[in-house]
Amino acid sequence: MSGHSTYEPKSAVGKWFESRLPIMGLIHSSFVVFPNPRNLNYFWTFGGILAFMLVAQIITGVVLAMHYTAHADMAFNSVELIMRDVNYGWMLRYLHANGASMFFIAVYVHIFRGLYYGSYKAPREVLWILGVIIFLLMMATAFMGYVLPWGQMSFWGATVITNLFSAIPGVGEVIVSYLWGGYSVSNPTLNRFFSLHYLLPFMIAGVVVLHIWALHVPGSNNPSGIEKKTDKDVLPFHPYFTVKDAFALCCFLMVYVWFAFYIPNFLGHADNYIEANAAVTPSHIVPEWYFLPFYAILRAIPDKLLGVLAMFGSIAIMVVVPWLDTSKVRSGSYRPVFQIFFWLFAINAVILGWLGSKPPEGMYVVASRICTVYYFAYYILVLPLLGLFETPKSLPASIADSVLGKGGSGSAMASGAASSPSTKG
C-alpha cells in the first residue's frame, strides 16, 4: 500500500524482524503516516466502524459457535441454552444478532456516502466494486446466520429465499436442491448454512484487505471531490484521523449498546422465538429489515423470474455505476440538481424498505412498483443524463482552499461576490 515508508524500527529485535518481514513498516505507512485529505467529514468514519463491526461479529460468532448445535432438532434449544445457561451467553447472542443490524446500518451510510460524493468515480472503480462484493457477501452471511437459531422466521425465510433460485430456467431446480441438500429446507440445509456462515466472514475479511489496498493507491476521496495535490491538502492518519475515528466509533457503540442491551428484540421477529415447524406457515413471512428494500423490489414484479432478476439486478447495477455516471464533477456538493435526485433516491430506498415489510396487496404493490421504477431510473436515466445537462457549481482550486474558504463552493462564492462591492465600496 502506498504512503511514505519512513518507518525506522528502534529496537534491535524490531530491526531484525523488519528486515525479514517488513509488516510494521506496512502498517506504519498505511495507518500512521498515511496522508488523508484534511477535509474528511464524519461520513468518512464509517469505514473504521465497519472494520470494527466485522471483528466484533467474528469474535462473538466464534464464541457462540462453541456452544451452538447445528442440528434441526437441537439448534433452537441450543440457542436458548446459550441465552440462559452459558455465562453471559445472552450478551454474546444479543451482541451478535444486533451487531448484524449495526453492521448494515454502517454499510448503508458508507454506500450512500460513496454515492453522494462520487467516490465510485475514476480512479476508484475497483475499490467501489470490491465494496459491492463485500456487501453481497455480507448479505449472504447475514441471511444464513438468521437461519441458524431455527425459529419459524429462520425456516420460512430460508424457504422463500432459496425457492427464488428455482425461477432460473433449466438449472433452477438443481441449484435449489443443492442449497437444500434434500427436497426441502431441513437438517442438511441448516448444516451447510452453518458451515458457510462460519466461512463467509473470513472471505469478507479477505476482500476488505483488497478494498483497503485499492483505497490506499489513490487515497480517500473527500467532500470536495478534488484530488489531493500538495502537502497542504493532507494530514497524517495518526493522530488526526485515529482520534476522529475513535470518537465516531464511540458514539456508534452507544447506539449499538442501546439496541443490544435495552431493546435486543426490537429489530428481530417475535415468530423467531417459535421453533421451526414445516407444517405451520407464519401469517407474514418477512426478512430482516436490511433486506426489505430488495424484498419490496422482488414482490413489485408479478413475474417470478423477472422479480428475481430485478432483485439481483438492483444490487448488480451498482457494479456499473462508475460508468453510468457521466458527470465531470465528482462531489455531489457541487451538483445542485443531482442533490435533489440523490435525496429522492435515499427517501425512495427507505420507503421501499417500509413497503417490503407490508403484505404484497393493494396500494402497497402499486407504491412498490413506483419506487422500483425510480430506483432503477436513478441509475439508468438520472446518472447518465444529469452529467450531460447539469451545470455544476465552480470548484475550489484545492482541498486546502475548500477548507480555508478561498474559492469555496459556488454559492459561497456567489454570495461573497455579491456582497463584496457593498462592503468594499
Add this chain to the structure above:
Amino acid sequence: MKSIKTLIAVVALAGLASGAAFAQSHEREIPPRVTWSFSGPFGTYDETQLQRGFKVFHEVCSNCHSLNKIAFRTLAEHGGPGFSKEQVTALAATFKVKDGPNDAGEMFERPARPADFWPAPFPNKQAAAAANGGAAPPDFSVIAKARTYERGFPWFVFDIFTQYQEQGVDYIASLLPGYEEAPAGVTVPDGKYYNKYFPGNIIAMPPPLQDGAVTYLKGADGKPQAPETVQQYAKDVSAFLMWAAEPHMEQRKEIAFRVLVFLLVFAGLLYFTKKKIWANVEGHA
C-alpha cells in the same frame, strides 16, 4: 440550497403521510398497555409478583402448558422470583421424573432435583393436542417474546426511544381475561371459545382463570398480597412468563447502564482530545 431542502422535506413528508394513509386493517383488538415493574432502562422484576405469577402458573396453567427450558434451580437464581434453595429443592421433590437406565438396564422414576427441568404435562405434542380439542398448548419458555402485535408507523419509531418492548406480555395479560360472548353472526365451534384479543378470535383454550381460583399469600394485615381476581392473576402470570423468557433481564439492563455511562465519558474525553489535536490545523475547529 434552501429551496432544495424544502422540496426534499415536502416530498419526504408526503411520502410518509401517504404511507400512514394506507390504513392498516386490524382484525383484532390492540391490547391496552400495562404498567410493568420491569419496563424501561431501570426496570426490575417484582419478586412478590413473580412468586404470585408462579403460583398461578403452577396451579392452573401447568396442567396444560409445558415450561421445557426452565430448570427448578432457575427459580432460586438471582434476578428471578427469589425462592430459596430449600424451597426449590422441596418443590422439585414433589415431581417425579423418569431417569435411567440403571445398572439393571431399566428406566425408573425418581423425585425431581433442582437441576431437572420443569416436567411437561403431556408426554408429547400429539397427546397435548388430543387432550385439548386438536390444538396443543404452546410451551411457555419464551412465549412472552414469541407473541406480539403490530405497532405500525410511527409508533415503532418511538418505541426505540421509549424502549417499549412489552408487547408480548401486554398481549398475554389481555388475552387471559379477554373472553367474551361471540358477536352476532360469529359461530364458535364446539370446544372453542371467543376471545377478542386472540388473532382470528376463535381459541381452543377454555377461559383458564376464575376469580378466587388461586389463593395468594396473606400479608401482615391478614389480607391477600394482591386481589384474587382474574385481572390480577393475568398480570402476575404474565410477569412470570416475561421472567421465564428473559431470566437475565435485570443483569442486562444493569450492564447496559454502566456501559453507556462509560461510553459517554469516554466519548467526551475523545471529543476534547480530538479538538485539542485538531486545534493547530488552520481552518478546523
